[in-house]
Amino acid sequence: MRIRTWLGRKVLASALLGAGLALAPVAARAQPTDRAAEKPLRLVVNVGLQVLDPIAGTSFVTRNFAYMVFDTLxxxxxxxxxxxxxxxxxxxxxxxxxxxxxxxxxxxxxxxxxxxxxxxxxxxxxxxxxxxxxxxxxxxxxxxxxxxxxxxxxxxxxxxxxxxxxxxxxxxxxxxxxxxxLAATPPTQPVAEIVGSGPFLFVKEEWVPGERTVFRRNPRYRPRDEPADGLAGGKVAHVERAEFLTITDPATRAAALQNGEVDYLEYAPLDYLPMLRRDRKLVLAKPGGIAQIMGAVAVNHAQPPFNSLPVRQALQMALDQREVVAVHGLPPDMTRVPCQSMTMCGTRYSSEAGGEALREPELERARALLKQSGYNNERVVFLHPADSALINPMAMVVADRVKRAGFNVEVQTLDWATVAQRWLSRAPVEQGGWSLVPVIYTGFDMSEPLSNPGIGYNCTGSAPWLYCDEALKPLLERFEAESALEKRRATVAEINRRALANVNFPLTGQFSSPAVWRAELEGVIDFGFPVLWNIRRAAR
Missing domain, CATH: 3.90.76.10 (Dipeptide-binding Protein; Domain 1)
Structure with missing residues (x-):
């Protein structure tokens, strides 16, 4: 097992978990202090931070970074x-x-x-x-x-x-x-410097891309007077220093948290949930509805073979949400499968209209559809982000089912940063292009139709998957013009039917992946993704 060099020495994480041994320091101890406010608040993010610009970047970790240093209207x-x-x-x-x-x-x-x-x-x-x-x-x-x-x-x-x-x-x-x-910079080009107005300052000189990001409290920030509430209210930074860290191995993440070397995991390693739940020194978040996660497969609609609707329909029929989500071994109260709502089940725009035939996917039916589609054994390049603890196991199940349905699948195992660059390519697979990418999104991205990655980018050409359904255009226009909630919901039902029929963005299952933090942290905002303002350490 490979452990990041900044951990100080190579150890077996499983042994640490069993014996309760202390993990080596996860960051340099240049200025040790016993003052709670000055002890760094350490968050382990799901994947390493590579892109800092929240408009040019497309990853959750970039969004998490942005909430530290920027602010919103x-x-x-x-x-x-x-x-x-x-x-x-x-x-x-x-x-x-x-x-x-x-x-x-x-x-x-x-x-x-x-x-x-x-x-x-x-x-x-x-x-x-x-x-x-x-x-x-x-x-x-x-x-x-x-x-x-x-x-x-x-x-x-x-x-x-x-x-x-x-x-x-x-x-x-x-x-x-x-x-x-800075806003004059083209939106697909990262800004040259990070200047925000948020509660933390980015310490550029200590940034190690993909491994560690450091922040200092912004002494000039003026929070709102009202208490913090979700992303709203007074964003008061109570710690002088905060860090985003990357630990790729799930066992090592759990050990680091249990031993107090880090304070907060963006996602609890799902294999270790029973153990973490029993630990009284830890608190698990309780995500539901909009804070849950939906797995999906990004499909390259512009390149063969998935520029063919019948081929996409065969792919969709091959995906069994129960089997994909089961790989995480979650208890029943943390899953919601099957769900064929593009806007996520349990949210204000939830609708499974058009998903009736997909509730019981069958490989035999997928094979028959693929044969009828005229598929000619074209190569399917499947980009597998192995460094994502959430996507990696689901991706293996998805790839296996796609192969068993009869597709000629070539799995390319990469880190997420490389996948995120590769899927911007519009080249054929023979020239470095791609066919399928397993992804996850939260309800914050999925539950609003206009921002939904499988709906809102229809015919815009501004997302890697490049789907375009002419029949979806007037429905989206009707939704955006309407302000009455019930009328919007009725339109979403029609939108869901069209998105499933065109196989814009086939779903692989909805589930919870809770954050977990040390119980000594007070004021943690359980919102669905990590925000580090409002947090204090309990006095000892």
Whole structure:
């Protein structure tokens, strides 16, 4: 077993777990201290941080990073409601076509410059050129303009029912604010420096890409007066230093947490859940609904063989959600399979319309569909991100079932950073392209149709999978124009039917993967992904 060199020495994690031996330090002890506020708060992230720009980047770890150093105009609270964050508030015209926003006073960038309305307008335009929801909002916008140093307006050209929802979008891609000079960077190109206005400062000189990211408390940050609630409220940093660490081996992650070398795991190693649940020194999160995870397979619709709908239908019939999710060995209360809702089961837009035939997938039926499709044994390049503790075991089951259905599968085992680069390629598989990528998303990404990776990117050409269903276009337009919740839900049912029929983004199962942290941490916000403000260490 390989353990990162920064752990200090090579040890067997299984032995550590059994004997309770102390793990070697996971970071340099340059400035030891007994003061609780100055002891680094250490979070183990699921995969290593490689990309820092939350608009150019596409990974959850980049989003987690961004919440440390950037801030948002609007934020989602623990009840799923949207509240002002950088904004003092907003007003909407009587016809619903003009939104007037005012920034709260005293906001500063990390370089000491004031946050201005011009910065926010530039940031929204950059986000709007990259994100699926942002593109739709900008497409419905007549003008977005600053009206003063701390005020700006968004004037719509047509009704758009989810303006505030869009500005408060909690996950990929989140509309984080940055200085206008940085927001002038093309959205697919990472910004040259990290300057935010959030509660922590990025310590660039200590960053080891893929292994360690270091933050310091931002002494100039002015949190909101109200208590922290989800992503909203007062983001008070109680620790002077925080770190994101990467530990690829699940057993080593568990050992590091139990021995107090790290404080918080973004995802508890699922194989060790029974042991972690019994440990009174630890607290497990309780994710449900929007905080759960959905597995899926990103399909390259632009290249053979999956540019053929009948071939995609054969693939979809081969995927048994029960078998895929069972690989994690989760208790029944942590799974929700089968679920054929593109917007996740248990969320406000949940609908399984059109999924009836997929509840009982059959390999024999998949083989028959594949034979009828005219598939000619074309090579299927399956990119397998082996360093993701969640995706890796599910990917092995998916690859096996696709092979057993009769596809000519070539599994290429890579790290996630390499997969994320490879799937941007639009080349044929013979020239380094790809066919299938197993992925996971949370309900924060899946539950809103316009941001959903299997719905919201329809015919935009801005996502790697490049699906395009003409019949889906008017449904999405109807959804975005509507503001009444019940009418939106009825439209989502039709959207779900179309997305499943076109096999945009076949689902592999919904489940919980809880975070876990040491019980000595107080004020941890159990939201569904890690935020490190509001956390204190219990006094000893």
């Amino acid at each position: 609007v934020a989602m609270d623990s009840q799923g409601q949207y509240r002002p964050q950088m904004l003092q508030g907003w007003e909407v015209s009587a016809d619903g076509l003009t939104y007037r926003f005012t920034l709260r006073p005293g906001l500063e960038w990390h370089d000491g410059q004031p946050v201005t309305a011009e910065d926010c307008v530039a940031s929204l335009k950059r986000w709007g050129a990259r994100d699926s929801t942002g593109r739709r909002l900008m497409g419905a916008t007549k003008e977005l303009r600053a009206t003063g140093p701390d005020s700006f307006e968004l004037e719509l050209s047509r009704p758009y029912g989810g303006v505030i929802d869009a500005l408060g979008k909690p996950s990929l891609h989140t509309p984080f604010m940055m200085p206008a000079r």
